[in-house]
Amino acid sequence: MTAYRELRQRFDRHYLLRSSADQLDWDAQAMMPEGSGDLRGAQLGTLRVLAHEAIAGEDMEELLASAEASPPSDEWERDNLVAMRRSWVHAAAVPADLVEARSRATSSCELAWRTARKNDDFASLLPKLTEVVNLTRQVGQAKGSRMKLSVYDALADEYEPGAREASLQPLFARLERELPPLVDAILAAQARAGEAPELVGPFKVERQAALGRHLAERMGFDFTRGRLDVSVHPFCGGAAEDVRMTTRYDEADFLSSVLGVIHESGHALYEMGLPRAWTRQPVGAVPGMGLHESQSLLMEMQASRTPEFLGYLAGAAAQYLDVSPSMLHLDALSRHALRVERSxxxxxxxxxxxxxxIIVRFNIERALLSGDLAVKDLPSAFRDAMERIVGVRPETDRDGCLQDVHWPTGAFGYFPSYTIGAIAASQLFAAAVAARPSILSELSRGDFTGLRTYAHDNVHQHGGRFDTNTILERATGRGLDPDALLRHLRRRYLNDTAGS
Amino acid sequence: MTAYRELRQRFDRHYLLRSSADQLDWDAQAMMPEGSGDLRGAQLGTLRVLAHEAIAGEDMEELLASAEASPPSDEWERDNLVAMRRSWVHAAAVPADLVEARSRATSSCELAWRTARKNDDFASLLPKLTEVVNLTRQVGQAKGSRMKLSVYDALADEYEPGAREASLQPLFARLERELPPLVDAILAAQARAGEAPELVGPFKVERQAALGRHLAERMGFDFTRGRLDVSVHPFCGGAAEDVRMTTRYDEADFLSSVLGVIHESGHALYEMGLPRAWTRQPVGAVPGMGLHESQSLLMEMQASRTPEFLGYLAGAAAQYLDVSPSMLHLDALSRHALRVERSxxxxxxxxxxxxxxIIVRFNIERALLSGDLAVKDLPSAFRDAMERIVGVRPETDRDGCLQDVHWPTGAFGYFPSYTIGAIAASQLFAAAVAARPSILSELSRGDFTGLRTYAHDNVHQHGGRFDTNTILERATGRGLDPDALLRHLRRRYLNDTAGS
Structure with missing residues (x-):
């Protein structure tokens, strides 16, 4: 067997173990009875270690070198080999005992975080979070020395290949400068318009569920290869071949479940649109979380908040929720869907x-990793940053540094993906509408065909061959460009079409 | 680390991998979208091979010998070591290439069987079934030579430890002799009583589900450690720490779903009642399928078809299904629940x-394994045996040798477990009522406490320490005794209390 074929088998095995774990994780969040957490934790630990071991053997470096010395002739296979090396570096750069120590520390810290958040008790989290920060820093150092990257870049690269502090910093600086006055202007316009009429529930859960399912189907979610269920924290999990997405329902507020389903369906369409022949190999996977998020936001923020789609939604919601169409008047619905608030x-x-x-978190997580900010000072630093950057000062840590699960689980470097995704979504939607102007009129009929096709052709079908910048360059002619997001916001919220 | 501790770790890992696979198998049957079968098959294959490898390493024999040379002092640990050897013999006696070949053959044969059954087309199954029979025979030979057992005994021992053709044969011979005249007498009595009034539906699925859940709760099913869902073929799966049972609903017939839930709850109570400290070790598992089946039949056939419980059920069903109590009159319900028919x-x-x-299958599977019956002659042999032993001749193979999944999946030697379970259930119920006469009056109130406590004390809490015969001897003073089943049938169906 050639080295490359051997590698394919190992990544196949890696995928089957990882997707098994992901499936059990979906079950834990959507199906599992409350008393079975111990067993599930032990099962997931075993599967994740085995998945890691499948591509972290001592002979991997030799196999990769040997495969690279006589690369496969097929273009996809060659790109797969590149993606293999990338996966391997992230998997194998970290010594096994550090992987295990960090895994134990983050599991324990996540549990402590749940209680700490509930009780607004940062002090109880401090020792465990300190350990997670230390171990994550070590992981960053181990990866960084292998990849010739700084600690932060090495960590961020796992979530978004190619993400680098040096390019994120000016991007965020620009948003930090331009967004606050823009938000002020939006808030002033909102104030002039007065209060939006209430969308008065209750909206029955089973009717919301039927509406969500209808919208997912309209978007092209394939229910023969996926499900929609309920969980406390909505997510899109499972595997490309079996996508499990979840939402949650609030009888007083149908918009959040509906837009949540559209968001997760955006993720799901990406997974379902990946090249089927490559699903189980690295080149067949979504390359990064920024691009993944771009696909959910393309659907949820870009397409579904257009006046065209909101018009369709007002009608569909009245029908599915069995309420008077006058109650779901487009104006009321739009103002709720487009409400802006410093929160x-x-x-x-x-x-x-x-x-x-995101900027608050980007600044703080770098300071935590560098040691410029001591973990014990996180609460006040977080409040100060929120006040300075978002413009509101949380009174509690529950509304402050305890709100997110990312740091307790060691996911430092993840947060920028959300904004990378928002920017990319702005670029892709503008390019899609420019390329296929019929997309907007289609959306007014609840028809996502044009947009989905654009997303498939320009993003999904490429699997993991290109990073976010390359995908954007190929599709829009420009790499990641914060201008697109600012332009989109000015246009949507201030009717300012300058520059577009 | 001592050899015994090393073994414990391996069996722990084996359990976590096996229970992960079982969980994914439950998902495949109860949740998975129809298009995700390929992925699931590959995931299950990977997990089952890894589970096998966890306890089939080359050094296992040495580890076992070393642990046995200085056995642990604790009684449970010592019994665990015995159970470990047993598991290992079944796992490791078969060469890896044979395990894999058989696994591939049975997967493929099961798929072919589904189509063959649907189309009543045995010819299409013949080549694959022939291969499964051949490979299963080789597995039986491999195990048999290690265990000093015949092919059939070695195979049956996997499902029911200690099951041997030499003791099953006289047992089945007796039933084959005594049951047919007993069935004739029951049918004559039924004919004299005339047709039972119909239980006229439709009975709404969600009401049947609520009734099933109510009954499972009354039986003591712990919904914080298990679920009840729907699948085409009802079963009890998952793990002792997270029991997933399923049923199916027919709007025209609520009795089958209700009795199905009671049956699966019997299995579930056994799993949930196993000693918690030992759940992940061999000594903490149900020792065999005969005993497992005894616990479902104890609840479904023995307890739930007593006049006492049927009286409770008539009331609960009228209430939950929202039908007139007169329609669910005890007499009508009883006659449906106790209907006997050659089918x-x-x-x-x-x-x-x-x-x-079962006797039909016991005879035929031995003949297939020995080669006395060629696989191509199975259809006619099955019809002949059905006619001779059950008293009805199937017109089709769908109603004949294609009805069961067991042989296509290589489960030769499994069928006797059903009758071992039925006999054991008769013995245990009689002993339970003798020991705690209040059980019957409790059942008339839908209260399973006494029976569940008896089952827990005499069966569940022992985990895998004793085989079926030993469990029965300790609980009832006798090993497996077909008299108990015959006595039970005569008494229930013919009001014949002789010998009891």
Whole structure:
């Protein structure tokens, strides 16, 4: 067997073990009875270690070198070999005992975080979070020395290949400069318009579920290769061949579940649109979380908040939720869907203030890793940064540094992906509409065909061959460009079409 | 680390991998979208091979010998070591290439069987089934030579430890002699009583589900450590720490779903009642399928078909299904629940004719393995045996040798477990009622406490320490005794209390 074929087998095995774990993780969040957590934790630990071992053997470096010395002739196979090396570097750069120590520390810290958040008790989290920061720094150092990258870049690269502090910093500096006045202007315009009429529920859960399913189907979600269920924290999991997405329902508020389903369906369409022949190999996987997020935001923020789609949604919602169409008047629905507010909680933030939440985290996580910020000083640093950058000062840590699961689970360097995704979504939607002007009229009929086809042709079908910048360059002629997001916001919220 | 501790770690890992696979198998049957079968098959294959490898390493024999040379002082640990050897013999006696070849052959044969059954087309199955028979024979030979057992005994021992053709043969001979006249007498009595009034539906699925859940709760099923869902073929899966049972619903017939839930809850109570400290070790597992089946039949056939429980069920069903109590009159319900009939399909058979279906299979599977019966002659041999032993001749193979999944999946030697379970259930129920006469009056209130406690004390809490015969001897003073089943049938169906 050639070295490359041997590698393919190992990555195949890696995929089967990882996707098994992902499936059990979906079950834990959507199906598992509350008393079975111990067993599930042990199962997931075993599977994740085996998945890691499948591509971290001592002979991997030799196999990769040997395969690279006589690379396969097929273009996809060659790109697969590149993606293999990338996966291997992230998997194998870290010594096994550090992998294990960090895995134990993050599991324990996540549990402690749940309690700490509930009780608004940062002090109880401090020792465990300190350990996670230390171990994550060590992981960053180990990866960095192998990849010739700084600690932060080495960590961020796992989530978004090619993400580098040096290019993120000017990008975020620009958003930090331009977004606050833009938000002020939006808030002033909102104030002039007065309060939007209430969308008065209750909206029955089973009717919301039927509406969500209808919209997912309209978007092209293939229910023969996926499911939609309920979990506390909505997500899109499973595997490309079996996508499990979840949402949650609030009888008082159908918009959040509906837009949540559209968001997760955006992720799901990406997974379902990956090249089937390559699903189980690195080159067949989504290359990074920024690009993944771009696909959910393309659907949720870009397409579904257009006046065209909101018009369709007003009608569909009235029908599915069995309420009077007058109650779901387009104007009321739009003002709720497009409401902007300086607020505490990132996951509830609108698209205009959201990047400011990310900047807070981008600054703080780098300071934590470098040691410039001591973990014990995180609460006050977080409040100060929120006040300075978002413009509101949280009164509690629950509304502050305890709100997100990322740091307790060691996911330092992940946050920029959200804003990379938002920017990429702005670029892709503008390019899609320019290339296929019928997309907007299609959306007014709840028809996503044109947009989905554009996304498939320009993003999904490439699998993991290109990074975000390359995908954007090929599709739009430009790499990641914060201008696109700013232009989009000015146009949508201020009717300012300058530059577009 | 001592050899015994090393073994414990390996069996722990084996359990975590096996239970992960079982969980994914439950998902495949209860949740998975139809288009994801390829991925799931590959995931299950990988996990089952890894589970096998965890306890089949080349050094296992040495480790076992070394642990046995200085056995642990604790009684449970010592019994665990015995159970480990047993698991290892079944896992490791078969060469890896034979394990893999058989696994591939049975997967492929099971798929072919589904189509063959649907189309009543045995010819299409013949080549694959022939291969499965040949490979299974080789597995039996490999195990048999290690265990000093015949091919059939070596295979049957995997499902029911200690099951031997030499003791099953006289047992089945007795049932084959005594059951047919007993069935004739029951049928004559049934004819004299005339037709039972119909239980006229439709009975709404969600109401049947609520009734099933109510009954499972009354039985003591712990919904914080398990779930009840729907699948085409009802089963009890998952793991002792997270029991996933399923049922199916027919709007025209609520009795089959209700009794199905009670059956699976019997299995589930056994799993949930296993000693928690030992769940992940061999000594903490159910020792064999005969004993497992005894626990489902103890609940479904023994307890739930007593006049006492049927009285409770009539009331609960009227309430949950929202139908007139007069329609669910005890007499009508009883006659449906206790209907006896010579019929084609084993899984639909009543308790009086069921062992006859098993005898058909016990005879034929031995003949297939020995080569006395060629696989191509299976259809006619099956029809002949059905006619001779059950008393009805199937017109089709779908109603004949294609009805069961066991042989296509290589499960030769499994069928006797069903009748071992039925006999054991008769013995255990009689002993339980003798020991705790209040059980019957409790059942008339839908209260399973006494029976569950008896089952827990005499069966569940022992985990895998004793085989079926030992469990029965300790609980009832006798090993497996077909008299108990015959006595039970005469008493229930003919009001004949002689010998009891």
């Amino acid at each position: 505490f909680i990132r996951v509830e933030a609108d698209e205009a203030t959201y990047p400011l939440h | 084609f399909i084993r899984v639909e058979a009543d308790e009086a004719t069921y062992p006859l279906h």
